[in-house]
Amino acid sequence: xxxxxxxxxxxxxxxxxxxxxxxxxxxxxxxxxxxxxxxxxxxxxxxxxxxxxxxxxxxxxxxxxxxxxxxxxxxxxxxxxxxxxxxxxxxxxxxxxxxxxxxxxxxxxxxxxxxxxxxxxxxxxxxxxxxxxxxxxxxxxxxxxxxxxxxxxxxxxxxxxxxxxxxxxxxxxxxxxxxxxxxxxxxxxxxxxxxxxxxxxxxxxxxxxxxxxxxxxxxxxxxxxxxxxxxxxxxxxxxxxxxxxxxxxxxxxxxxxxxxxxxxxxxxxxxxxxxxxxx
Amino acid sequence: xxxxxxxxxxxxxxxxxxxxxxxxxxxxxxxxxxxxxxxxxxxxxxxxxxxxxxxxxxxxxxxxxxxxxxxxxxxxxxxxxxxxxxxxxxxxxxxxxxxxxxxxxxxxxxxxxxxxxxxxxxxxxxxxxxxxxxxxxxxxxxxxxxxxxxxxxxxxxxxxxxxxxxxxxxxxxxxxxxxxxxxxxxxxxxxxxxxxxxxxxxxxxxxxxxxxxxxxxxxxxxxxxxxxxxxxxxxxxxxxxxxxxxxxxxxxxxxxxxxxxxxxxxxxxxxxxxxxxxxxxxx
Numbered sequence: 087x088x089x090x091x092x093x094x095x096x097x098x099x100x101x102x103x104x105x106x107x108x109x110x111x112x113x114x115x116x117x118x119x120x121x122x123x124x125x126x127x128x129x130x131x132x133x134x135x136x137x138x139x140x141x142x143x144x145x146x147x148x149x150x151x152x153x154x155x156x157x158x159x160x161x162x163x164x165x166x167x168x169x170x171x172x173x174x175x176x177x178x179x180x181x182x183x184x185x186x187x188x189x190x191x192x193x194x195x196x197x198x199x200x201x202x203x204x205x206x207x208x209x210x211x212x213x214x215x216x217x218x219x220x221x222x223x224x225x226x227x228x229x230x231x232x233x234x235x236x237x238x239x240x241x242x243x244x245x246x247x248x249x250x251x252x253x254x255x256x257x258x259x260x261x262x263x264x265x266x267x268x269x270x271x272x273x274x275x276x277x278x279x280x281x282x283x284x285x286x287x288x289x290x291x292x293x294x295x296x297x298x299x300x301x302x303x304x305x306x307x308x309x310x311x312x313x314x315x316x317x318x319x320x321x322x323x324x325x326x327x328x329x330x331x332x333x334x335x336x337x338x339x340x341x342x343x344x345x346x347x348x349x350x351x352x353x354x355x356x357x358x359x360x361x362x363x364x365x
Numbered sequence: 366x367x368x369x370x371x372x373x374x375x376x377x378x379x380x381x382x383x384x385x386x387x388x389x390x391x392x393x394x395x396x397x398x399x400x401x402x403x404x405x406x407x408x409x410x411x412x413x414x415x416x417x418x419x420x421x422x423x424x425x426x427x428x429x430x431x432x433x434x435x436x437x438x439x440x441x442x443x444x445x446x447x448x449x450x451x452x453x454x455x456x457x458x459x460x461x462x463x464x465x466x467x468x469x470x471x472x473x474x475x476x477x478x479x480x481x482x483x484x485x486x487x488x489x490x491x492x493x494x495x496x497x498x499x500x501x502x503x504x505x506x507x508x509x510x511x512x513x514x515x516x517x518x519x520x521x522x523x524x525x526x527x528x529x530x531x532x533x534x535x536x537x538x539x540x541x542x543x544x545x546x547x548x549x550x551x552x553x554x555x556x557x558x559x560x561x562x563x564x565x566x567x568x569x570x571x572x573x574x575x576x577x578x579x580x581x582x583x584x585x586x587x588x589x590x591x592x593x594x595x596x597x598x599x600x601x602x603x604x605x606x607x608x609x610x611x612x613x614x615x616x617x618x619x620x621x622x623x624x625x626x627x628x629x630x631x632x633x634x635x636x637x638x639x640x641x642x643x644x645x646x647x648x
Binding site: 088089091092095096099100169172173174176177178179180181182183184361363 | 412415416417418419435436437438439440442443444445446449450451452453454455456459463464466467468469503
């Protein structure tokens with residue numbers, strides 16, 4: 087456990103983009119926020135515009151999710167390839183840390199560490215946005231109350247965490263597993279190996295059977311189309327009043343099979359790390 | 366039980382045979398030089414001992430199977446592959462934190478003590494250090510680990526002579542004692558000659574020569590023979606004959622020194638001389 091803790095710390099030391107990228111995304115979003123705020127002040131008198139009050143917060147959360155998926159993917163592609171390429175694997179392996187611990191720590195980054203970091207950074211920024219908006223609306227108590235009521239910060243934060251864990255770590259786990267496996271496996275061009283086989287399978291399936299089920303399978307994962315399973319059908323996932331259905335999601339075959347696939351890829355990556363030498 | 370016991374190690378990469386029945390026995394408290402030409406199988410042999418690759422044959426290091434028990438073995442074994450393996454992104458302070466976190470036998474104060482004698486800053490990243498400094502850093506960490514076996518694979522390759530000398534001096538003065546064992550592979554034979562207690566030559570994946578440094582002195586002799594005595598020298602079956610400044614140098618194995626003194630000036634051959642003679646005979 088102690089080894090695991092130090093492995094995770096070392097991953098964060100090495101991959102500063104894990105927290106710098108979401109912080110940079112905050113910075114970019116803050117460039118646009120004053121305009122959203124100006125619009126809010128101008129339109130808050132019109133009752134019935136409530137949806138637009140919370141809109142910047144949804145857009146911001148969506149931006150952070152996109153950033154997180156990219157950071158997670160790039161992290162995984164390099165995680166086991168980089169240490170072989172720069173030969174630092176010889177140093178890591180000279181210490182009494184098992185391949186099991188090292189690889190599990192690397193899996194934990196996209197599945198657990200990155201969602202939590204992203205969540206903390208996002209809610210901190212959203213709280214800041216709320217406070218700035220409150221100051222801007224100060225002097226009108228009913229407008230401030232309307233803002234806090236519509237954004238409903240605490241529910242929104244918990245919902246975001248729920249969404250990040252359910253969709254961005256558990257549902258996407260097989261893709262992260264695949265990338266880690268490729269990273270442990272290839273001798274060069276991990277990015278090409280990560281993408282081309284998937285495209286090739288989809289292509290061959292299309293030619294041979296005239297179907298697109300593999301492409302749909304991967305596409306649905308990436309697009310988060312499993313969201314139907316985590317909330318009641320037809321409701322927007324970030325809406326604070328949405329109806330959550332965690333049990334249905336956690337027992338759905340899509341999720342269980344996905345986690346199994348992830349476990350197989352991770353086990354293969356562990357095996358590879360043992361056998362593969364520095365490049 | 367010996368620190369390292371290897372019998373009949375075999376390993377091939379595709380059609381290339383890296384180890385072809387390699388045997389080795391190293392007792393506790395020895396400093397063994399593993400010497401061989403490029404591609405002889407030195408690194409493969411060391412990697413097998415460190416549990417970095419699987420090979421056929423019997424191999425025990427500190428009574429453990431390195432391939433199956435690498436994690437346990439690494440509590441008692443330290444390893445410097447060459448100067449370039451420390452991760453370039455890491456800070457010196459992070460490296461110390463990390464090793465202190467994962468290695469039960471790491472003495473951080475000791476490592477800090479070694480680093481205090483250098484110009485390495487705690488806040489530097491490895492990529493900002495010179496090659497020599499990276500070696501000093503790695504050595505400071507390794508010397509602060511209370512290990513029983515230290516494996517060095519070309520540890521000073523690419524370093525200038527001052528760093529190379531300092532490296533081996535530190536090892537001998539600040540690290541080595543009779544309860545530790547060191548195995549070092551290198552090309553630069555001359556520099557480690559005075560450090561070693563034993564030497565093994567490896568060629569084409571096999572051990573071709575093995576001797577302790579004490580035995581080299583008593584067994585081997587090189588004689589500078591005057592031209593008129595050359596025929597007499599040849600009759601005594603030298604291992605090797607070579608021309609040197611108009612005279613012939615003969616290398617003898619197990620011939621009485623007093624007998625040789627009649628032929629000319631007798632001296633103990635260097636490891637490099639022996640290496641050339643043994644390899645020349647083997648090929």
